[in-house]
Amino acid sequence: MKTFKNPVIPGFYPDPSVCRVGGDYYLVTSSFEYFPGVPIFHSKDLVNWHQLGHVLTRESQLPLARRHRPGFSQGIFAPTLRYHNGRFYMITTNMSISKNFFVWAEWPEGPWSDPVYIEGWEGIDPSLFFDDDGKVYITGTQGFQGEPEGIYQAEIDLETGKLLSERRWIWGGTGGSYPEGPHLYKINGWYYLMIAEGGTEYGHMVTIARSRTPYGPYESNPNNPILSNRSTSKPIQATGHADLVQAEDGSWWAVFLGIRPIPFTKRHNLGRETCLAPVWWTEEGWPVIGNNGKAELEHDAGNLPVGEPAAWNPRDDFDGQELSPVWVFYRNPTPGSWSLAERPGWLTLRGQAATLNDTGSPAFVGRRQQHRNCEIMVLMEFEPYEEGEEAGLVVFMNELFHYEIVKTFEGGTSKLVLRRRVGSMRQTDAEIEYKDPAVILGVKADDYSYTFFYARPGGEPVELGEGETAFLTSEVANGFTGVVMAMYATGNGKTCRSPAHFDYFHYRQLEERTV
Ligand code: 6LW
Known part of the structure; x- marks a missing residue:
């Protein structure tokens, strides 16, 4: 059968x-x-x-x-x-x-x-x-x-x-x-x-x-x-x-x-x-x-002519002229907030005034999380030198519920920061100085947690902390959507001077596709 x-x-x-x-x-x-x-x-x-x-x-x-x-x-x-x-x-x-x-x-x-x-x-x-x-x-x-x-x-x-x-x-x-x-x-x-x-x-x-x-x-x-x-x-x-x-x-x-x-x-x-x-x-x-x-x-399946599932393509290298249809923006994207042409082979985001916490449209290119167990990873080049400029990866339910691992410029230095927002509760979980332009940022999801890590290109991954899946659920966060995993950037109130470039986005399933 x-x-x-x-x-x-x-x-x-x-x-x-x-x-x-x-x-x-x-x-x-x-x-x-x-x-x-x-x-x-x-x-x-x-x-x-x-x-x-x-x-x-x-x-x-x-x-x-x-x-x-x-x-x-x-x-x-x-x-x-x-x-x-x-x-x-x-x-x-x-x-x-x-x-x-x-x-x-x-x-x-x-x-x-x-x-x-x-x-x-x-x-x-x-x-x-x-x-x-x-x-x-x-x-x-x-x-x-x-x-x-x-x-x-x-x-x-x-x-x-x-x-x-x-x-x-x-x-x-x-x-x-x-x-x-x-x-x-x-x-x-x-x-x-x-x-x-x-x-x-x-x-x-x-x-x-x-x-x-x-x-x-x-x-x-x-x-x-x-x-x-x-x-x-x-x-x-x-x-x-x-x-x-x-x-x-x-x-x-x-x-x-x-x-x-x-x-x-x-x-x-x-x-x-x-x-x-x-x-x-x-x-x-x-x-x-x-x-x-x-x-x-x-x-x-009865008599349905069920074929083989297409091979899962884990990686987008942003080498095309257009974004694949898997990618979505949050609300209507602001012109100039993203580009595949600015640096060919890379997705460029330019942080806008809007942040992830706003009801405007942040610079944001994401895809749905489709498997409870999966891992995503990006290689980002970003050299912020103005206070408040940031770019990174977000696990996003809505503007009140999200966890993000970012590179940001604060207090005159650039850092990697892991932070979360759960309704009115906001917390910074980890903060380390990080000066190199390039960084690999990643999230590993399982049934109960999102674990965030970074690595220097060619280096070993270092865990920065984790957040519960339970808070990024419809039952807690409200709304009709599910988690979207996104690359994003923001100038926290102004347009970023530094663009954030993403070389690839890797999405690896850690479980059978449909179970
Ligand atoms: C939709 C309604 C519903 O309009 O949820 O599950 C609403 N059904 O029919 C939003 O998806």
């Missing part, structure tokens, strides 16, 4: 939405305040995914200026991806401006259109459904000012982005909190409305209802939820927010988010990850996801 392992896309890739075009599958996920936004992946087998790039690559598509207090994810919430009549549509919410919009493209690699904002449509988690009669429905999570919470729907004209009908409440779920994340499908003459309930934490679940007409009345599946790992001791928890797709052989599959708590804890640092499970249909015509409604680390 051929099997596959979950998560199929490890690391913070939540709220997956999938569509199939012939033998090709495409998938998008949420990206919150990271830029570019909405990573888009391609697969031939639903199991091995290759990132094509991002859907939202221009600031005009994704303004991320922060309006609210720190520590809470804004930006892009749950997107939906659909293909219709030669066009891909991606619809989502930008929480930084509280607007719903869609973009479209003829090719998944882009170029994607400018955003079409949907006036009169509020809330989150918008989804599109193309009916056989040519009508297009927008379905989303709403319920304001005394209205019942739940799923609302209207007809929409995708050429103009205008609503063609009144919005109507169509279902409130089965009584769980936060009925949200709807997707509508037409299967065998039924309209199926699948949603998430219970909140995106440990009570998360997927429920479904059906009707003969798009607006209902929706009849709830008597066997809801069709997926939930709540109240189990399974290694994958918080499963929910699913999307269905049918393979060419007629089999059905669901992608959904799940978390892998740190063993023996109820905390997770890698964010919500993209998982896959087979879907079965009961005789009464209701779908059941996974192992009788439970998601496992390993599932039967």
Whole structure:
């Protein structure tokens, strides 16, 4: 029996939405305040995914200026991806401006259109459904000012982005909190409305209802939820927010988010990850996801043409003209804050006034931590000679929760410093004088700690200290993201005179890729 392992896309890739075009599958996920936004992946087998790039690559598509207090994810919430009549549509919410919009493209690699904002449509988690009669429905999570919470729907004209009908409440779920994340499908003459309930934490679940007409009345599946790992001791928890797709052989599959708590804890640092499970249909015509409604680390792959995973490339030498799509900025990057051209073969960061603690955009190029056990290492050249200039490596959850190992210029001398911020608690863990321009900085992650080290090029690594993984978890730090490991620089209130150059970023897995 051929099997596959979950998560199929490890690391913070939540709220997956999938569509199939012939033998090709495409998938998008949420990206919150990271830029570019909405990573888009391609697969031939639903199991091995290759990132094509991002859907939202221009600031005009994704303004991320922060309006609210720190520590809470804004930006892009749950997107939906659909293909219709030669066009891909991606619809989502930008929480930084509280607007719903869609973009479209003829090719998944882009170029994607400018955003079409949907006036009169509020809330989150918008989804599109193309009916056989040519009508297009927008379905989303709403319920304001005394209205019942739940799923609302209207007809929409995708050429103009205008609503063609009144919005109507169509279902409130089965009584769980936060009925949200709807997707509508037409299967065998039924309209199926699948949603998430219970909140995106440990009570998360997927429920479904059906009707003969798009607006209902929706009849709830008597066997809801069709997926939930709540109240189990399974290694994958918080499963929910699913999307269905049918393979060419007629089999059905669901992608959904799940978390892998740190063993023996109820905390997770890698964010919500993209998982896959087979879907079965009961005789009464209701779908059941996974192992009788439970998601496992390993599932039967059925007839999926599962290929070999691509070899993991541990190292980026920054030799290309463009950054690989694995890299993201925190909010819209400030022009001049990064460059691959300034020193060819190196990534150059120029520290801005914004620090890691601000709601602006620091000079920051990072990638998701995708494995609980891994090691990252960079070779940095940085010669600060103005007070407060610093550059280094950060293990980042949000601006209130991060640990960093940096080279900085303080009190007239340059030093290596290890420090942490855990909410309002800030601490310097280690400080040593370090004058050489070049330094190797590294972090080794395991289930319970991040261990920081440095080395002189050609020298032995020296440990500077460690910090708990527990504080860099969603349960402690809030928000909807997972840990991002980044190179960064800051002038602590002004632009740095000295650039920081990174020769490579090495990311080594210390465990099997998907376990
Ligand atoms: C998303 C909502 C949810 O909009 O979390 O898990 C929110 N589900 O549907 C952010 O990811």
